[in-house]
Amino acid sequence: xxxxxxxxxxxxxxxxxxxxxxxxxxxxxxxxxxxxxxxxxxxxxxxxxxxxxxxxxxxxxxxxxxxxxxxxxxxxxxxxxxxxxxxxxxxxxxxxxxxxxxxxxxxxxxxxxxxxxxxxxxxxxxxxxxxxxxxxxxxxxxxxxxxxxxxxxxxxxxxxxxxxxxxxxxxxxxxxxxxxxxxxxxxxxxxxxxxxxxxxxxxxxxxxxxxxxxxxxxxxxxxxxxxxxxxxxxxxxxxxxxxxxxxxxxxxxxxxxxxxxxxxxxxxxxxxxxxxxxxxxxxxxxxxxxxxxxxxxxxxxxxxxxxxxxxxxxxxxxxxxxxxxxxxxxxxxxxxxxxxxxxxxxxxxxxxxxx
Amino acid sequence: xxxxxxxxxxxxxxxxxxxxxxxxxxxxxxxxxxxxxxxxxxxxxxxxxxxxxxxxxxxxxxxxxxxxxxxxxxxxxxxxxxxxxxxxxxxxxxxxxxxxxxxxxxxxxxxxxxxxxxxxxxxxxxxxxxxxxxxxxxxxxxxxxxxxxxxxxxxxxxxxxxxxxxxxxxxxxxxxxxxxxxxxxxxxxxxxxxxxxxxxxxxxxxxxxxxxxxxxxxxxxxxxxxxxxxxxxxxxxxxxxxxxxxxxxxxxxxxxxxxxxxxxxxxxxxxxxxxxxxxxxxxxxxxxxxxxxxxxxxxxxxxxxxxxxxxxxxxxxxxxxxxxxxxxxxxxxxxxxxxxxxxxxxxxxxxxxxxxxxxxxxxxxxxxxxxxxxxxxxxxxxxxxxxxxxxxxxxxxxxxxxxxxxxxxxxxxxxxxxxxxxxxxxxxxxxxxxxxxxxxxxxxxxxxxxxxxxxxxxxxxxxxxxxxxxxxxxxxxxxxxxxxxxxxxxxxxxxxxxxxx
Numbered sequence: 001x002x003x004x005x006x007x008x009x010x011x012x013x014x015x016x017x018x019x020x021x022x023x024x025x026x027x028x029x030x031x032x033x034x035x036x037x038x039x040x041x042x043x044x045x046x047x048x049x050x051x052x053x054x055x056x057x058x059x060x061x062x063x064x065x066x067x068x069x070x071x072x073x074x075x076x077x078x079x080x081x082x083x084x085x086x087x088x089x090x091x092x093x094x095x096x097x098x099x100x101x102x103x104x105x106x107x108x109x110x111x112x113x114x115x116x117x118x119x120x121x122x123x124x125x126x127x128x129x130x131x132x133x134x135x136x137x138x139x140x141x142x143x144x145x146x147x148x149x150x151x152x153x154x155x156x157x158x159x160x161x162x163x164x165x166x167x168x169x170x171x172x173x174x175x176x177x178x179x180x181x182x183x184x185x186x187x188x189x190x191x192x193x194x195x196x197x198x199x200x201x202x203x204x205x206x207x208x209x210x211x212x213x214x215x216x217x218x219x220x221x222x223x224x225x226x227x228x229x230x231x232x233x234x235x236x237x238x239x240x241x242x243x244x245x246x247x248x249x250x251x252x253x254x255x256x257x258x259x260x261x262x263x264x265x266x267x268x269x270x271x272x273x274x275x276x277x278x279x280x281x282x283x284x285x286x287x288x289x290x291x292x293x294x295x296x297x298x299x300x301x302x303x304x305x306x307x308x309x310x311x312x313x314x315x316x317x318x319x320x321x322x323x324x325x326x327x328x329x330x331x332x333x334x335x336x337x338x339x340x341x342x343x344x345x346x347x348x349x350x351x352x353x354x355x
Numbered sequence: 356x357x358x359x360x361x362x363x364x365x366x367x368x369x370x371x372x373x374x375x376x377x378x379x380x381x382x383x384x385x386x387x388x389x390x391x392x393x394x395x396x397x398x399x400x401x402x403x404x405x406x407x408x409x410x411x412x413x414x415x416x417x418x419x420x421x422x423x424x425x426x427x428x429x430x431x432x433x434x435x436x437x438x439x440x441x442x443x444x445x446x447x448x449x450x451x452x453x454x455x456x457x458x459x460x461x462x463x464x465x466x467x468x469x470x471x472x473x474x475x476x477x478x479x480x481x482x483x484x485x486x487x488x489x490x491x492x493x494x495x496x497x498x499x500x501x502x503x504x505x506x507x508x509x510x511x512x513x514x515x516x517x518x519x520x521x522x523x524x525x526x527x528x529x530x531x532x533x534x535x536x537x538x539x540x541x542x543x544x545x546x547x548x549x550x551x552x553x554x555x556x557x558x559x560x561x562x563x564x565x566x567x568x569x570x571x572x573x574x575x576x577x578x579x580x581x582x583x584x585x586x587x588x589x590x591x592x593x594x595x596x597x598x599x600x601x602x603x604x605x606x607x608x609x610x611x612x613x614x615x616x617x618x619x620x621x622x623x624x625x626x627x628x629x630x631x632x633x634x635x636x637x638x639x640x641x642x643x644x645x646x647x648x649x650x651x652x653x654x655x656x657x658x659x660x661x662x663x664x665x666x667x668x669x670x671x672x673x674x675x676x677x678x679x680x681x682x683x684x685x686x687x688x689x690x691x692x693x694x695x696x697x698x699x700x701x702x703x704x705x706x707x708x709x710x711x712x713x714x715x716x717x718x719x720x721x722x723x724x725x726x727x728x729x730x731x732x733x734x735x736x737x738x739x740x741x742x743x744x745x746x747x748x749x750x751x752x753x754x755x756x757x758x759x760x761x762x763x764x765x766x767x768x769x770x771x772x773x774x775x776x777x778x779x780x781x782x783x784x785x786x787x788x789x790x791x792x793x794x795x796x797x798x799x800x801x802x803x804x805x806x807x808x809x810x811x812x813x814x815x816x817x818x819x820x821x822x823x824x825x826x827x828x829x830x831x832x833x834x835x836x837x838x839x840x841x842x843x844x845x846x847x848x849x850x851x852x853x854x855x856x
Contacts, residue, residue, distance in 0.1 A: 050805055057816045057820075076806055077805070077806065078805040078806070079800075080800040081800065083557040084556070084557075084703060084801055087556055087562065087707060088707065088801055091562070091707050091711045091714070093714075095714045095715070095718060095721070097721065097722060107560075108560070111560040183554065183558070185557070185558065188558065215544070216544060218541035218542050219541075221818065222456070222542065244820060244822075247822075248822055248824065340560065341559070342559060342561075344558075345558045345559055349393075349554075352395070354554050355395060355546050355550045355551040355554055
């Protein structure tokens with residue numbers, strides 16, 4: 001028996017040490033942030049930045065590898081759900097190890113900007129993309145875009161007679177035929193566009209109609225799969241879910257078709273993904289260099305050619321050939337209008353689409 | 356010595372409660388009124404409570420019934436059934452939810468949630484009850500039978516009360532888990548209170564509101580823990596002889612076929628459905644990943660962290676369980692029960708709490724491997740505690756006193772008498788925590804060292820890009836790696852059958 005006792009005792013000691021270390025380890029602040037001005041070019045080589053990313057991981061990996069090759073700056077990539085990462089940065093506060101936050105939607109960035117956690121983006125980087133695609137305050141820069149669209153089961157009524165406007169989806173004739181994913185961060189911009197175009201009362205009425213008509217899904221992935229399998233006739237999703245689903249299922253098993261809302265409709269909407277340098281990051285210059293890279297032609301080409309099917313924002317870089325031109329589709333959802341997403345959230349909650 | 360150690364451990368594992376209270380305190384009175392005053396809150400509470408009640412009842416019936424069949428009857432293939440009945444523990448939660456939703460359109464809402472959760476959680480009742488039946492003394496049951504009580508009356512009046520502590524412990528874990536669960540319910544399109552908490556984090560970026568709502572879950576958890584304490588109040592099941600008697604198995608006669616059919620149906624539904632879906636993705640998905648270095652790296656990381664967490668959680672559970680067991684006083688039991696409350700918190704709240712404390716008080720360890728292990732320990736400590744508690748409950752009282760009266764020092768008593776007696780329970784605790792930690796996703800994403808990949812995070816990367824074919828090998832590996840743990844668990848929890856006869 002003593003043979004079994006010693007390992008156990010050792011185990012308790014290890015456990016106690018580990019618990020003690022994690023629970024009441026030293027409370028140093030981890031050193032002061034090095035806010036020194038940007039050293040030029042090669043001086044940054046050998047530095048290592050930490051990027052929190054809520055974006056499609058494979059694409060961001062390709063980007064960070066190319067960036068390291070070009071600049072010698074190493075990148076520690078931390079992928080996660082964008083909202084969880086934003087919450088993490090909020091809890092970390094000044095002690096955050098993050099140098100850059102690459103989000104999927106503007107509200108996650110706006111929340112951090114409102115708390116004063118973002119540093120201004122360098123003017124040259126902001127200039128590389130259209131002004132409407134970045135934050136008006138200049139604390140984050142737009143990197144890529146996607147469009148809202150209507151996915152319909154091929155041959156279904158929703159496909160042969162697609163809605164002329166996203167507003168039509170609240171009409172009684174759509175009852176029982178629709179799916180939506182209101183808990184996804186991608187849905188709020190559509191709500192905001194309707195709000196902007198028609199006012200609060202109309203937006204509430206519209207959401208009420210949607211609630212009556214639609215089946216609620218937990219994610220865009222499951223919604224697009226449900227449309228493809230015929231569970232519902234159609235629904236509003238971002239365009240790239242269709243292309244990603246098509247790549248996974250193969251042409252033979254793709255039973256859905258993408259329709260765009262006519263230009264000028266609240267549903268004809270372009271939503272940007274942006275990135276920011278965190279004010280408390282210890283590698284400000286290297287962080288800015290990463291943002292400059294993301295907004296450069298080589299990075300935009302990587303994005304355009306990747307399997308994530310997003311639109312590049314820099315002029316002169318073309319998206320995938322099967323994607324229709326971005327400016328033919330609609331207007332960019334104004335980040336200032338989207339705000340921190342709370343207005344759309346409370347409308348969705350009032351309508352009972354969210355809890 | 357024991358009391359301060361136990362208190363420190365419980366303070367650490369219950370720290371998320373402190374985080375939730377501190378965050379909730381930042382919400383103003385107006386915000387509180389608006390949030391909790393919504394009529395929706397009552398609906399969500401009703402959803403949560405009715406679901407928890409139904410699933411808890413169903414898991415109790417299925418868990419007890421299955422345990423009775425494999426431990427007390429002459430059912431053919433009892434050992435194989437024991438393993439098959441425990442195996443659903445090896446299926447990761449997100450695989451289970453998705454497999455049901457993708458294979459059966461009609462599985463959703465309340466009944467869908469009851470079905471899926473019952474299938475995944477009944478082993479939490481089955482294992483401890485089976486262990487209690489195997490180790491418990493069958494003499495009382497024999498006496499009852501010899502005094503003329505019928506088989507059913509004996510089952511109801513003698514067998515069931517003997518397993519009450521095990522049953523209550525398993526049921527407590529099930530019901531607490533249901534309070535904080537989010538992902539599976541979202542897939543099943545069923546809203547509970549945890550849904551509202553997630554909305555506040557995910558779309559509101561509002562930790563104060565989310566925490567305020569979480570406090571309601573804590574209140575529910577307190578109620579459940581109190582109920583469990585009340586249910587188990589007189590139930591200290593001990594045997595006084597060194598060896599327990601095993602009863603001759605009950606003959607099922609014409610009930611053999613229905614009993615076998617019931618067990619087969621339970622296993623088919625809870626194990627067959629997820630395995631079928633997994634096989635389908637493996638074969639049909641057109642996105643595939645070749646077995647690459649990332650698979651190996653993710654496998655090693657998963658195993659390392661799960662094992663580390665399992666060992667730490669088990670070692671930490673020993674002083675807490677021992678303290679409550681030796682003292683048996685009300686404060687001692689209260690300390691032990693506080694450790695259960697964290698189980699009812701949504702995973703994201705626990706993970707953010709670990710972020711909050713680590714970044715402030717253990718900065719050098721922030722996003723280092725110990726932080727992820729600490730996160731797992733905080734999340735899964737109740738699982739380890741339950742297993743150690745169950746093992747201690749089988750130790751005859753007075754053994755330690757006897758050893759001490761013979762002049763052995765207290766630490767030596769612990770090392771040479773008590774721990775060897777509960778060793779199988781420690782094995783069960785290690786297996787249980789390791790199993791659960793190896794498939795954890797939410798906290799892993801938030802707490803892992805930057806750049807570290809586990810099987811669960813890789814699975815998430817691919818499924819969030821709709822590449823189910825590429826994701827499937829990771830899920831299959833998770834299941835395959837869990838099988839040895841389940842085997843260890845069934846063996847450790849139950850011990851070898853018939854060794855006492």
